[in-house]
Amino acid sequence: MNTAIELTELTKTYGSRRGLTGLTLGVNPGEVFGYLGPNGAGKSTTIRLLLDLIRPTSGTARVLGLDPRTDAVELHRRIGYLAGDFVVDGRQRVGECLAFLGNLRGGVPAARIAELADRLDLDLTARIKSLSKGNRQKVGLVQAFMHHPELLILDEPTSGLDPLVQQTFLEMVAEARDAGQTVFMSSHIMSEVEAVADRVAIIREGRLVATDTVAGLRARSFLEVRIDFAAPVAAEEFASLPGVTDVRIDDATLTCRVDGSPDALVKAAARHTVTALRADSQDLEELFHAYYTGEAAPGPVAA
Numbered sequence: 079m080n081t082a083i084e085l086t087e088l089t090k091t092y093g094s095r096r097g098l099t100g101l102t103l104g105v106n107p108g109e110v111f112g113y114l115g116p117n118g119a120g121k122s123t124t125i126r127l128l129l130d131l132i133r134p135t136s137g138t139a140r141v142l143g144l145d146p147r148t149d150a151v152e153l154h155r156r157i158g159y160l161a162g163d164f165v166v167d168g169r170q171r172v173g174e175c176l177a178f179l180g181n182l183r184g185g186v187p188a189a190r191i192a193e194l195a196d197r198l199d200l201d202l203t204a205r206i207k208s209l210s211k212g213n214r215q216k217v218g219l220v221q222a223f224m225h226h227p228e229l230l231i232l233d234e235p236t237s238g239l240d241p242l243v244q245q246t247f248l249e250m251v252a253e254a255r256d257a258g259q260t261v262f263m264s265s266h267i268m269s270e271v272e273a274v275a276d277r278v279a280i281i282r283e284g285r286l287v288a289t290d291t292v293a294g295l296r297a298r299s300f301l302e303v304r305i306d307f308a309a310p311v312a313a314e315e316f317a318s319l320p321g322v323t324d325v326r327i328d329d330a331t332l333t334c335r336v337d338g339s340p341d342a343l344v345k346a347a348a349r350h351t352v353t354a355l356r357a358d359s360q361d362l363e364e365l366f367h368a369y370y371t372g373e374a375a376p377g378p379v380a381a
């Protein structure tokens with residue numbers, strides 16, 4: 079098996095509505111893959127297709143080398159899945175519910191369930207219906223992780239969790255990766271996946287707009303530069319430099335935007351006496367916002 083998840087030209091239409099259009103994507107075994115996009119982008123549609131909860135209009139999906147449409151039973155055993163709308167029988171107690179789900183997966187030791195519940199500060203004796211949204215989400219996390227699945231597919235896993243529990247969740251993801259498990263998790267917030275994802279994909283309106291490592295995405299973000307000179311400078315000297323745009327001169331102060339290497343700008347500035355220099359890199363969240371709104375051009379889709 080070369081890829082944990084392999085999607086080829088996957089398309090799903092809901093009547094006249096497009097859920098997903100021509101999605102081609104590969105997730106490597108053992109990596110944590112962040113799947114990002116705004117509300118309605120098609121994240122849950124993709125995840126439901128992976129689990130054969132819905133069927134594609136065209137295109138193919140391979141999961142752990144298998145076809146979700148014909149091998150769903152085996153896949154469900156090897157996958158830990160947290161649905162975006164995770165629901166279980168509210169009359170059960172948390173411990174009973176998790177033991178039941180554990181038995182469905184071939185048996186999970188009670189000590190394993192207790193250990194995860196303890197880490198997430200989840201009361202196993204509480205009735206499900208009495209739980210807050212965040213505590214219900216913890217039940218969903220325990221049942222996804224408890225049988226050490228090869229592949230974890232988590233739809234908005236941090237939804238409703240407080241920051242402390244979010245941190246614990248991120249540690250659990252990192253440990254899963256260290257144990258060789260693959261994690262595919264969706265989110266609409268970059269900062270959530272930034273710390274833990276090896277690679278991320280961004281989708282918007284059902285289409286892939288970028289796939290890259292977090293470091294690679296950072297490299298795509300631009301610099302806002304401000305240089306103070308000892309004497310006034312001319313805008314023309316800087317405006318045509320490679321990667322330099324939005325040049326503004328206010329007396330002896332130059333401000334501009336730099337995409338890529340700032341080398342040409344630094345060399346041009348060095349012809350004058352520089353009294354101060356400041357370069358702020360665009361926040362990753364801002365870059366994501368640009369992708370979300372379509373302001374950023376779709377970047378090269380890196381492997």
Ligand SMILES: Nc1ncnc2c1ncn2[C@@H]1O[C@H](COP(=O)(O)OP(=O)(O)OP(=O)(O)O)[C@@H](O)[C@H]1O
Nearest residue numbers: 092095096097115116117118119120121122123124
């Ligand atoms: N059962 C359905 N019937 C009709 N349209 C649907 C259905 N499910 C999803 N869609 C549409 O498909 C598109 C993608 O929805 P999807 O739920 O996959 O997005 P999402 O990225 O998971 O969003 P969110 O972050 O809000 O959960 C949306 O335009 C949505 O309205």
